Amino acid sequence: xxxxxxxxxxxxxxxxxxxxxxxxxxxxxxxxxxxxxxxxxxxxxxxxxxxxxxxxxxxxxxxxxxxxxxxxxxxxxxxxxxxxxxxxxxxxxxxxxxxxxxxxxxxxxxxxxxxxxxxxxxxxxxxxxxxxxxxxxxxxxxxxxxxxxxxxxxxxxxxxxxxxxxxxxxxxxxxxxxxxxxxxxxxxxxxxxxxxxxxxxxxxxxxxxxxxxxxxxxxxxxxxxxxxxxxxxxxxxxxxxxxxxxxxxxxxxxxxxxxxxxxxxxxxxxxxxxxxxxxxxxxxxxxxxxxxxxxxxxxxxxxxxxxxxxxxxxxxxxxxxxxxxxxxxxxxxxxxxxxxxxxxxxxxxxxxxxxxxxxxxxxxxxxxxxxxxxxxxxxxxxxxxxxxxxxxxxxxxxxxxxxxxxxxxxxxxxxxxxxxxxxxxxxxxxxxxxxxxxxxxxxxxxxxxxxxxxxxxx
Amino acid sequence: xxxxxxxxxxxxxxxxxxxxxxxxxxxxxxxxxxxxxxxxxxxxxxxxxxxxxxxxxxxxxxxxxxxxxxxxxxxxxxxxxxxxxxxxxxxxxxxxxxxxxxxxxxxxxxxxxxxxxxxxxxxxxxxxxxxxxxxxxxxxxxxxxxxxxxxxxxxxxxxxxxxxxxxxxxxxxxxxxxxxxxxxxxxxxxxxxxxxxxxxxxxxxxxxxxxxxxxxxxxxxxxxxxxxxxxxxxxxxxxxxxxxxxxxxxxxxxxxxxxxxxxxxxxxxxxxxxxxxxxxxxxxxxxxxxxxxxxxxxxxxxxxxxxxxxxxxxxxxxxxxxxxxxxxxxxxxxxxxxxxxxxxxxxxxxxxxxxxxxxxxxxxxxxxxxxxxxxxxxxxxxxxxxxxxxxxxxxxxxxxxxxxxxxxxxxxxxxxxxxxxxxxxxxxxxxxxxxxxxxxxxxxxxxxxxxxxxxxxx
Ligand SMILES: Cc1cc2nc3c(=O)[nH]c(=O)nc-3n(C[C@H](O)[C@H](O)[C@H](O)COP(=O)(O)OP(=O)(O)OC[C@H]3O[C@@H](n4cnc5c(N)ncnc54)[C@H](O)[C@@H]3O)c2cc1C
Ligand SMILES: Cc1cc2nc3c(=O)[nH]c(=O)nc-3n(C[C@H](O)[C@H](O)[C@H](O)COP(=O)(O)OP(=O)(O)OC[C@H]3O[C@@H](n4cnc5c(N)ncnc54)[C@H](O)[C@@H]3O)c2cc1C
Numbered sequence: 062x063x064x065x066x067x068x069x070x071x072x073x074x075x076x077x078x079x080x081x082x083x084x085x086x087x088x089x090x091x092x093x094x095x096x097x098x099x100x101x102x103x104x105x106x107x108x109x110x111x112x113x114x115x116x117x118x119x120x121x122x123x124x125x126x127x128x129x130x131x132x133x134x135x136x137x138x139x140x141x142x143x144x145x146x147x148x149x150x151x152x153x154x155x156x157x158x159x160x161x162x163x164x165x166x167x168x169x170x171x172x173x174x175x176x177x178x179x180x181x182x183x184x185x186x187x188x189x190x191x192x193x194x195x196x197x198x199x200x201x202x203x204x205x206x207x208x209x210x211x212x213x214x215x216x217x218x219x220x221x222x223x224x225x226x227x228x229x230x231x232x233x234x235x236x237x238x239x240x241x242x243x244x245x246x247x248x249x250x251x252x253x254x255x256x257x258x259x260x261x262x263x264x265x266x267x268x269x270x271x272x273x274x275x276x277x278x279x280x281x282x283x284x285x286x287x288x289x290x291x292x293x294x295x296x297x298x299x300x301x302x303x304x305x306x307x308x309x310x311x312x313x314x315x316x317x318x319x320x321x322x323x324x325x326x327x328x329x330x331x332x333x334x335x336x337x338x339x340x341x342x343x344x345x346x347x348x349x350x351x352x353x354x355x356x357x358x359x360x361x362x363x364x365x366x367x368x369x370x371x372x373x374x375x376x377x378x379x380x381x382x383x384x385x386x387x388x389x390x391x392x393x394x395x396x397x398x399x400x401x402x403x404x405x406x407x408x409x410x411x412x413x414x415x416x417x418x419x420x421x422x423x424x425x426x427x428x429x430x431x432x433x434x435x436x437x438x439x440x441x442x443x444x445x446x447x448x449x450x451x452x453x454x455x456x457x458x459x460x461x462x463x464x465x466x467x468x469x470x471x472x473x474x475x476x477x478x479x480x481x482x483x484x485x486x487x488x489x490x491x492x493x494x495x496x497x498x499x500x501x502x503x504x505x506x507x508x509x510x511x512x513x514x515x516x517x518x519x
Numbered sequence: 520x521x522x523x524x525x526x527x528x529x530x531x532x533x534x535x536x537x538x539x540x541x542x543x544x545x546x547x548x549x550x551x552x553x554x555x556x557x558x559x560x561x562x563x564x565x566x567x568x569x570x571x572x573x574x575x576x577x578x579x580x581x582x583x584x585x586x587x588x589x590x591x592x593x594x595x596x597x598x599x600x601x602x603x604x605x606x607x608x609x610x611x612x613x614x615x616x617x618x619x620x621x622x623x624x625x626x627x628x629x630x631x632x633x634x635x636x637x638x639x640x641x642x643x644x645x646x647x648x649x650x651x652x653x654x655x656x657x658x659x660x661x662x663x664x665x666x667x668x669x670x671x672x673x674x675x676x677x678x679x680x681x682x683x684x685x686x687x688x689x690x691x692x693x694x695x696x697x698x699x700x701x702x703x704x705x706x707x708x709x710x711x712x713x714x715x716x717x718x719x720x721x722x723x724x725x726x727x728x729x730x731x732x733x734x735x736x737x738x739x740x741x742x743x744x745x746x747x748x749x750x751x752x753x754x755x756x757x758x759x760x761x762x763x764x765x766x767x768x769x770x771x772x773x774x775x776x777x778x779x780x781x782x783x784x785x786x787x788x789x790x791x792x793x794x795x796x797x798x799x800x801x802x803x804x805x806x807x808x809x810x811x812x813x814x815x816x817x818x819x820x821x822x823x824x825x826x827x828x829x830x831x832x833x834x835x836x837x838x839x840x841x842x843x844x845x846x847x848x849x850x851x852x853x854x855x856x857x858x859x860x861x862x863x864x865x866x867x868x869x870x871x872x873x874x875x876x877x878x879x880x881x882x883x884x885x886x887x888x889x890x891x892x893x894x895x896x897x898x899x900x901x902x903x904x905x906x907x908x909x910x911x912x913x914x915x916x917x918x919x920x921x922x923x924x925x926x927x928x929x930x931x932x933x934x935x936x937x938x939x940x941x942x943x944x945x946x947x948x949x950x951x952x953x954x955x956x957x958x959x960x961x962x963x964x965x966x967x968x969x970x971x972x973x974x975x976x977x
Binding site: 164165166167168169189210211213217218221222224225234238239240241242244245246247248249250251252253254255257258260261262266277278279301304305307308309346347348404405406407408433435436437438471472473474475476477478479480484488491492493495496499500502503505506507518 | 622623624625626627647668669671675676679680682683692696697698699700702703704705706707708709710711712713715716718719720724735736737759762763765766767804805806862863864865866891893894895896929930931932933934935936937938942946949950951953954957958960961963964965976
């Protein structure tokens with residue numbers, strides 16, 4: 062799709078040449094994120110602004126010409142939330158990637174949206190500080206994308222999700238006006254919490270151009286334990302015992318047998334392949350070995366066949382790396398995958414995994430599961446051959462059936478990956494007609510012309 | 520003000536007799552919360568529902584007859600947010616006070632809005648769990664009120680504010696429909712975060728009738744240290760050093776000399792009266808004595824004249840009690856007080872206190888300060904004689920000047936007490952015209968007739 066000449070002319074009045082891409086081969090490469098089964102249109106133009114004023118110019122132009130705008134970070138999203146729509150302006154924020162401030166007394170960082178998560182983490186780490194949210198994609202994904210999806214990660218069981226670390230935002234609205242929300246302070250309750258409203262709004266309410274993020278002091282390095290189980294049920298039982306026992310692990314992750322094998326196949330990690338479920342628990346406390354011993358005993362009580370604490374930090378890192386590889390490794394099994402993101406109350410984790418196994422059998426599919434088990438947040442990953450129409454259909458159906466099961470168990474269709482285009486109908490099912498009506502009302506307030514990331518969420 | 524006969528007749532069709540109060544002497548006692556200088560009207564009727572259906576009936580009736588509704592908890596608020604307007608229905612939720620569920624595996628509690636904060640805290644404590652938000656009014660205030668104001672407390676420096684513990688809500692909307700927001704799960708990102716929008720909305724968007732709250736495991740009992748300083752500047756310097764040093768106190772509070780003396784006068788606490796500022800720090804870590812030693816050394820380095828760790832839990836509790844008495848004791852000095860709630864980046868705490876002292880001098884007033892120092896959240900409390908019109912005027916002016924100073928220092932006009940009627944104009948000043956416009960749009964979406972707690976916030 063080529064852009065209307067008027068659109069390009071108008072954009073160029075306040076944007077340098079290099080920041081506007083129009084070659085269809087190039088713009089096509091910005092069409093979608095990493096989700097399967099999500100429609101994506103052809104962008105008219107891709108814009109890569111470097112300043113707030115440039116973003117304002119884009120939005121003013123888009124409003125005047127009624128052109129849809131799709132904000133993008135690194136496009137690692139897993140719900141199609143960053144997918145282009147036909148004729149849209151893709152507004153990629155990746156060039157706005159400066160860390161503007163790190164303040165150890167106030168424990169905040171001020172950043173532009175294009176900063177890579179891992180880059181920020183390392184920068185604050187150098188000052189003894191810690192930015193907890195750590196999606197497994199952290200070496201690629203941007204803070205703007207993390208805010209757009211309200212993303213989670215491995216640390217959430219102790220440190221919570223992105224939303225809890227966003228104190229204030231600068232947002233360019235649909236009409237180009239600049240809104241400042243929130244604060245630089247530790248607390249603040251002046252009016253409705255607009256900051257939080259933007260977190261997880263998937264680019265549908267405004268363009269985040271600056272964020273004030275809360276930091277924590279860097280905890281001691283975590284030590285990881287691996288526990289092997291002869292069934293996922295036993296592993297889930299261990300998770301319940303650990304949480305009920307009042308422990309506060311810095312990580313509590315589960316990989317089922319399919320996942321373990323996939324990771325070994327991809328990276329020769331030497332994980333124990335005979336086990337049905339591998340549980341990883343970690344502590345970043347002053348005495349992690351003592352905590353791991355207590356948790357190890359609970360695993361044994363729940364039926365663990367083997368409990369192996371990491372010897373040192375290097376071994377711990379290796380186990381984390383294995384966990385972080387899970388989604389990529391599962392995708393490699395059959396070339397394509399649909400990654401679900403159902404979160405249930407952790408007491409229902411066992412029921413969800415049992416049901417998922419039943420669904421895999423019913424549809425004759427391989428569904429590997431890795432999970433942020435301590436949070437009850439699972440990623441059942443349907444592995445399929447996209448060339449095989451029947452298998453693709455079954456993949457899609459099983460994916461939906463897992464969400465239905467999650468809702469039945471008192472859970473949500475998405476713990477951290479968001480709704481995007483992938484789960485639009487499911488959002489309506491989860492939040493109901495009253496919820497949808499109010500959410501549409503909010504959208505209408507912020508974006509009356511509906512030009513911001515249309516076709517997502519609802 | 521007496522209610523229109525039609526209103527009473529309609530209310531009575533679905534509410535038991537005892538739940539409707541119409542005696543003007545009685546209804547007048549529901550007119551206002553604990554804030555000074557806030558207009559309050561005369562309610563037409565006070566309703567005390569016991570069920571969700573009764574609340575729905577009230578709201579449907581109010582919508583049909585276009586009668587304003589003012590939700591109330593325990594009316595301990597400090598901004599007039601629960602004040603009646605003329606002819607309104609006061610909807611007091613205090614009879615809906617059941618704890619419906621406490622779940623140690625999922626670490627959640629499900630409660631009705633009228634549950635008293637301390638009652639919940641004790642109930643979960645019995646199961647080894649912890650509900651952190653602890654406003655000093657905790658023995659009186661309700662969870663519904665805490666959600667309405669997004670209240671804070673002493674624990675926030677480590678555990679955060681009420682907002683971080685509200686996972687899901689049942690809300691009766693202005694027209695009587697029931698909305699369910701959020702979740703029972705640890706994580707969830709399905710759509711805009713309506714749950715968070717209600718937290719701190721001061722009863723202006725809907726009536727909270729049920730809440731799912733996150734719990735933590737109960738930490739070890741905290742141990743408190745008291746440090747005396749010859750100036751508030753030195754005490755603030757100590758606060759910065761402690762936070763910059765990467766410590767995570769479970770409490771970091773400041774009382775200035777006026778506050779210390781007021782507390783001694785009221786309760787003979789034996790606090791050190793010669794000191795200019797008393798800093799209380801606490802840790803609930805495995806080895807609190809070691810942490811207190813480290814923090815004590817930082818206090819000494821910042822110029823503390825005396826550093827006294829509590830001997831045991833009883834002594835710690837006594838110090839906390841002294842801190843919790845501060846606002847009440849300051850009010851007693853001259854019979855009336857205006858309690859400000861300015862929060863600044865903690866690096867600006869010294870500047871705020873210095874400026875507050877200057878303002879007190881300029882207006883010849885006694886302004887005592889207690890503060891959640893670790894959060895930069897101060898309560899400069901103007902003590903005045905309400906019978907003295909000139910002093911009252913000066914009190915009001917100094918109060919505003921402190922807010923202006925807070926904004927200048929990059930802070931907010933309210934860290935935890937909210938806007939209510941007290942700070943309406945100041946809210947507009949803080950969030951600006953674009954912010955006000957969007958907030959009004961949200962209000963319009965939820966309450967198109969404007970019957971919910973009118974005259975508050977904007
Ligand atoms: C291998 C792999 C592992 C992953 N692991 C995790 C995980 O552990 N936890 C997790 O939560 N997710 C995970 N993800 C998903 C993904 O990485 C996250 O959703 C991430 O937050 C997306 O960031 P991004 O920069 O790629 O954003 P994009 O995908 O480009 O965009 C995401 C959304 O944010 C919007 N957006 C982006 N920037 C802005 C802005 N400046 N203003 C307004 N809106 C904006 C977009 O419109 C879109 O709706 C994983 C993905 C992969 C591929
Ligand atoms: C001595 C003293 C010490 C205090 N210390 C602190 C402190 O440390 N930290 C702090 O944050 N505050 C403190 N406060 C202020 C006050 O206690 C808090 O704001 C508290 O949250 C109010 O609770 P409440 O039940 O009294 O609510 P109310 O004052 O009755 O109502 C507060 C607001 O919530 C709304 N509301 C109440 N219930 C509902 C409901 N079910 N649905 C919708 N809206 C509702 C009301 O309309 C109103 O806008 C203190 C007050 C006093 C008197």
